[in-house]
Each structure stands twice: as structure tokens, then as C-alpha cells.
Amino acid sequence: MKIRLGVIGDEACINIVEEISNEYPEFSIRYFTFNTMEDTVSIIQAYEDETDMWLLLEPYAYLYAKEWGGSRKQLFHIPYRGxxxxxxxxxxxxxxxxxxxxxxxxxxxxxxxxxxxxxxxxxxxxxxxxxxxxxxxxxxxxxxxxxxxxxxxxxxxxxxxxxxxxxxxxxxxxxxxxVLPVRLSIRSMFYNMFREFNLQIVQDAQIAVQVFEFCILNDDEKVYSTDEIYNEEIKLTQKLIAYARKVRGSLKAVGQGKFFVFTTRGSLKSITDDFRTIPSIEEFEASEHKLIACGIGIGLSAYEAEFNATTALRDAKRYGKGAWMIVFDDKTVTGPLGKKEQLTYSHFSDALQNISCQTSISVATLSKIIGIMEQKKTDRLSAQDLAQYMHILPRSARRIIARLENCGIAIEVGEENPNPRGRPRKLYCMKLGQA
The missing domain is CATH 3.40.50.10660 (PrpR receptor domain-like)
Known part of the structure; x- marks a missing residue:
């Protein structure tokens, strides 16, 4: 199977790449010329499903496409330096x-x-x-x-x-x-793209475990017989079997409303738009059973993936009904999927572990604060920012900031007043960026 590569650039750059591309029969290449940055996005949108990866030959176009962030495929560029x-x-x-x-x-x-x-x-x-x-x-x-x-x-x-x-x-x-790309840089980029594609194939084949927790008994005041409970479990199981087929996986029910789906990273990546959204699942939408939360775990073994999935489920339940979270094999956590306030953080970090010992704040919480700074593209946060993104009460956010302030990690730098009629909010500079 050849790698479908989309190349976007002007004529001068494309001519150089075409000279080199004949040396790489592993690629099936389609070339696109553009006039404006908007053309770059239009080309990617139109041919996204017909390519496996993109090579953008002008750094300006590459940065524009990266900032747009709408492509689900890997974007590559040739650095115009060296x-x-x-x-x-x-x-x-x-x-x-x-x-x-x-x-x-x-x-x-x-x-x-x-x-x-x-x-x-x-x-x-x-x-x-x-x-x-x-x-x-x-x-x-x-x-x-x-x-x-x-x-x-x-x-x-x-x-x-x-x-x-x-x-x-x-x-x-x-x-x-x-400045035009030199042939040595182009050859190096083709090698890197070939390697990344094969690494992606291996990565997509990783074991993924998805654990769902449902509320099977919808009416807490109703008294259910064991037969009625069993019947509700059967109805939900049938829906989950249909879902498991969609992700090419297998289902295992463990009781108490919990169900495990064993599949691959690539299957879940596809159905969740690269782990960014909650898929529209017909079987769940038609179900009268309420989803409490969903956790996805990726691992090099079934045991590791299952452990990560239960960790993700625990984090998802903290974000409220119906939340989806994922824990990758490197212990990076992402979620809630489909939310504007989606964060990426980690439960493990030596640097954050030291700060955790000083402040008695968990590594996961500290990592979430770093995720908020990356999301907002600023190191200045208010207690309201923490409350909004971490789904906690404002008083809990203020306690976190107070502990960080006592250790010199949060420094008050001013105020903001987003609502003219409201009270000003204190802004703190978070010294977590180097952690």
C-alpha cells in the first residue's frame, strides 16, 4: 500500500520536490498550488479523505494550517533554516x-x-x-x-x-x-514521513480498552425484581454489542452497569475524530439507559490498557454525567472529549512531583493548570479560570491558588473585570511553565 501524500506549495518549490520524489516509490503524491493562505485550508478540506499526510512547502502556509487546526492528518514542513x-x-x-x-x-x-x-x-x-x-x-x-x-x-x-x-x-x-528547500532537506523529510507513517500504523494497532458505566435503573423510587434488572442489562448489552462491532471490538460485561469494549487505538481514533469529540452513536442515543461516564485506555498490553481505562473513567466521573476521558500509554490524560474546555495533562511528572510535595496539590491538578495555560495561551489565570476548566467550585479554585501563592508559585499580578457590574477578579502569574 502506497502512502498518499498531498503536497501544497508554489511552482518553484514543487519543481524541486518532484525531482526528488521519484526516489521514493513508497509514496503516491498529489501536488496542489495555492495563491493565498485561505487556499491552503480549502485544499486540505477538499482532499482530506484522499490523503494520508500533508507536506506544506512554504513555512507561512504550514503555520497557517497548524493554527487552523482542522486537519485530522499529520502536517509536515521543510524548515527553511540550516x-x-x-x-x-x-x-x-x-x-x-x-x-x-x-x-x-x-x-x-x-x-x-x-x-x-x-x-x-x-x-x-x-x-x-x-x-x-x-x-x-x-x-x-x-x-x-x-x-x-x-x-x-x-x-x-x-x-x-x-x-x-x-x-x-x-x-x-x-x-x-x-530561501528554497535544498535537496538534502527534502530527502530527509521523505525519510521522516515514511518513518512516521509506519510508526502511526504500529500505534494505531495498540490495544485500546473502553469502559462504560451506565445507570441501568432509571427510576430510583421503583422497586425492581431480579428478573427486571436482568432484562434491563440484556437490553443494554445488545446495544453495546452493536457498538462493539462498529469499532471492531469485543464486549465484556462486569456487572453493576460497567461494560468493557476491547478494540484498537486506530478504531477509537477514527470514531472520535482523533480523540477530540464524542461520537454520535445511534445505539446510545436510542437508549433509555443513562451513561454515567466513559473512560478510554491505551496500552502496550491488555492489562495496561484496562488499567488506564479505569483511571480515565475515574477522571471522567469528576467532570459530570456523560463525560469521556482518555489515558494514553504515556499516562497523558485528555478530555472531556467534545468540550471547549478540553485539557491535556498527566498524572506523572518528576518536576510537578516536587511542587506537589511543597503544596499538597496533586500532580494531576498541577498538570491541569499547565493545560489551562496552554489552552488560554497565557500564564495569567484567575480562580474563575480554574473553576471553569477544571469543573470545580470557585472556593476550591481559590484554595488551590492560595497554596500555590504561599509557595511562591502563584504571584498576584493584577486584576481583570470581564463584567463591568461584577467584582474584579485577581490575576495570578503561574510559575509552572518550566515544570
Missing amino acids: ASLFKTLCEIFYNANLAIQDISFDTVPYSDIKRGLAEMNIQYGDTIFVNDFFVQTPVNEIFQYHYDLWKNGKIKAAVTCIGKVKDMLMGAGVPVYR
Whole structure:
């Protein structure tokens, strides 16, 4: 079976990749050209089901697609640094005889340029013109950065990684060089993609155990006979057998409303959209039995997967009725699936274990706080943030912050007032990012 690879780039990049791709018959490649960042998303959406992975040849397009986050397939890109940057600089120094101070850069991080110059033993002054690149930065703004420097006589040439910026600069009469992927980097990327694909196959074959806990007796005030209870269990079991067939698994009932489904990681990954959503399951929707919670465990053995599943079920029940959680083989926990406040955290961490000893706060709770910071993309949180994402009472969140504050891990840095009529909320800087 060949690996279906979708390649997105402009003509210049695609031509280089096509030269190398013949060396890799394991891939069936489809090429797509684009004009705007929105084109990248449209292409992925249109051909997602016909590809196994994507290779985005422009770093700008890759970052845009990553931020969009709508692809279920692996996204790869070829870094425009190292050999690619060295090749461009050598061309400039040899053909144009320019100094590094005469050039402006975009997309390539400032630290990479400094590192590259140091490795080439090139001396440079205090000023290197590098555009502060963000994925939200419009292409016109990147062009304008180079053009203004050139027009004001501060540079003699521009270096860009973006094909459209090169075209715009050439049209304006600015001497411009484009960083393109070198063949060595392309070969290395094909090797990495082949390896990742095969690792994914192995990973998808891992054992997965799903444990459901149901409330079989819906009316707590009604007195049930043993026959009635047994009949309710049979009806629920029949529905779960149908579900188990869908995920190519087998069912095991253990009593007290608990049922285990043994399947593979790949089957559950598919039905949950890569462990992001709760699947729409016809058998459950038509059931009068209420799902208390669901835990999914992944493991290298059935025992490990089952242990992780029961751990996930325990965490899921803390989030309320019908919650789904998953514990992976590396003990990373994700969930609740399908919720906006979905977190990824761990029950195990040496660094967090030390903080746990100082604060008497569990490693899992500390890891959840790190997950909230990653979700909100800030290290400044309020007690309300903790309460909302961790599904706990505000007073419990305040107690957690108080313990962290006593140990110098949470530092009050200000207030926020999201509701003009409400009381201001204290904001704390959480020093957990390095843990």
C-alpha cells in the first residue's frame, strides 16, 4: 500500500520536490498550488479523505494550517533554516558581494540567523534586519517591511521564504533572494514521513480498552425484581454489542452497569475524530439507559490498557454525567472529549512531583493548570479560570491558588473585570511553565 501524500506549495518549490520524489516509490503524491493562505485550508478540506499526510512547502502556509487546526492528518514542513539558509547566504555573498548588514530577512527566526552566521564564522554588528513574523501577519505587510528598508537606503537586498513576497518585491524593483528547500532537506523529510507513517500504523494497532458505566435503573423510587434488572442489562448489552462491532471490538460485561469494549487505538481514533469529540452513536442515543461516564485506555498490553481505562473513567466521573476521558500509554490524560474546555495533562511528572510535595496539590491538578495555560495561551489565570476548566467550585479554585501563592508559585499580578457590574477578579502569574 502506497502512502498518499498531498503536497501544497508554489511552482518553484514543487519543481524541486518532484525531482526528488521519484526516489521514493513508497509514496503516491498529489501536488496542489495555492495563491493565498485561505487556499491552503480549502485544499486540505477538499482532499482530506484522499490523503494520508500533508507536506506544506512554504513555512507561512504550514503555520497557517497548524493554527487552523482542522486537519485530522499529520502536517509536515521543510524548515527553511540550516542548509537552506546557508545556500542562500552563500549565493548573496559570492554573487552580490553584500554584507549581512545590507540584507533584510523574514520568516526565519532571528536566533536561527545568528546561529547560522556564527557557524559560518561571519562577523556581524548590532543590527540585523529581521521581520517579526507572526502567522497573522499579512503578506502585504511583510513586503512593506522589506520595501521601506530598501527605499530608505538601509538595505541593498531582501531575503524571503515566501514566493508571493518575492514576486511583489521583484515587481517593485527590490533585489530579492528566496530561501528554497535544498535537496538534502527534502530527502530527509521523505525519510521522516515514511518513518512516521509506519510508526502511526504500529500505534494505531495498540490495544485500546473502553469502559462504560451506565445507570441501568432509571427510576430510583421503583422497586425492581431480579428478573427486571436482568432484562434491563440484556437490553443494554445488545446495544453495546452493536457498538462493539462498529469499532471492531469485543464486549465484556462486569456487572453493576460497567461494560468493557476491547478494540484498537486506530478504531477509537477514527470514531472520535482523533480523540477530540464524542461520537454520535445511534445505539446510545436510542437508549433509555443513562451513561454515567466513559473512560478510554491505551496500552502496550491488555492489562495496561484496562488499567488506564479505569483511571480515565475515574477522571471522567469528576467532570459530570456523560463525560469521556482518555489515558494514553504515556499516562497523558485528555478530555472531556467534545468540550471547549478540553485539557491535556498527566498524572506523572518528576518536576510537578516536587511542587506537589511543597503544596499538597496533586500532580494531576498541577498538570491541569499547565493545560489551562496552554489552552488560554497565557500564564495569567484567575480562580474563575480554574473553576471553569477544571469543573470545580470557585472556593476550591481559590484554595488551590492560595497554596500555590504561599509557595511562591502563584504571584498576584493584577486584576481583570470581564463584567463591568461584577467584582474584579485577581490575576495570578503561574510559575509552572518550566515544570
